[in-house]
Amino acid sequence: MGISAHIKSNPKVKAFVIWLIxxxxxxxxxxxxxxxxxxxxxKKGKGAKIRRRSRIDVFPWNRFEIGRxxxxxxxxxxNNGSGEIILGESVRVGIGSVLIGPxxxxxxxxxxxxxxxxxxxxxxxxxxxxxxxxALDIKPTIIEEEAHIGAxxxxxxxxxxxxxxxxxxxxxxxxxxxxxxxxxxxxxKVIKRYDQKTQKWMRVE
Numbered sequence: 597m598g599i600s601a602h603i604k605s606n607p608k609v610k611a612f613v614i615w616l617i618x619x620x621x622x623x624x625x626x627x628x629x630x631x632x633x634x635x636x637x638x639k640k641g642k643g644a645k646i647r648r649r650s651r652i653d654v655f656p657w658n659r660f661e662i663g664r665x666x667x668x669x670x671x672x673x674x675n676n677g678s679g680e681i682i683l684g685e686s687v688r689v690g691i692g693s694v695l696i697g698p699x700x701x702x703x704x705x706x707x708x709x710x711x712x713x714x715x716x717x718x719x720x721x722x723x724x725x726x727x728x729x730x731a732l733d734i735k736p737t738i739i740e741e742e743a744h745i746g747a748x749x750x751x752x753x754x755x756x757x758x759x760x761x762x763x764x765x766x767x768x769x770x771x772x773x774x775x776x777x778x779x780x781x782x783x784x785k786v787i788k789r790y791d792q793k794t795q796k797w798m799r800v801e
Contacts, residue, residue: 658680680700684702689707704741740760758772
């Protein structure tokens with residue numbers, strides 16, 4: 597039995613290892629995990645920047661990768677505790693945005709300011725228990741290449757936003773958006789699609 601399997605199979609050992617990585621009531625990595633362990637597990641492309649005033653709560657048990665020339669601006673929060681976060685090349689995460697995995701952003705995609713993107717919901721199936729202690733309902737969220745999300749928008753778990761689509765500011769995206777679309781509102785609805793033949797954005801009735 598390998599070390600990883602041994603840890604997972606022994607509740608006491610598993611609890612101790614998790615405690616070494618993160619305090620029980622403060623779910624963020626301890627300083628030595630952030631500075632001494634994570635650099636060996638996570639990948640950062642050439643020219644990528646994570647601004648100093650961002651909160652990067654990433655753990656070694658899930659992937660966290662940012663591609664070449666990608667920027668995470670100030671006051672962002674990034675957390676891969678519940679699933680991997682993969683940002684492609686030339687991605688921009690705007691000031692104050694929040695990414696909670698599992699989330700994947702394709703090359704050239706971007707978030708405006710204060711955008712919330714998550715890959716899970718709190719489970720609440722058992723009405724006799726607080727949802728905070730129930731299993732998470734994990735559904736990966738995908739923002740495909742060159743898609744952009746306007747400021748103050750929310751993208752919920754399990755949604756895919758298609759290639760080169762645009763989501764208007766303040767939108768709440770609860771369903772997947774097809775490629776080459778413009779979507780706005782709460783809940784977000786597609787109002788335009790790009791016609792490849794005419795090379796024009798056509799309004800959806």
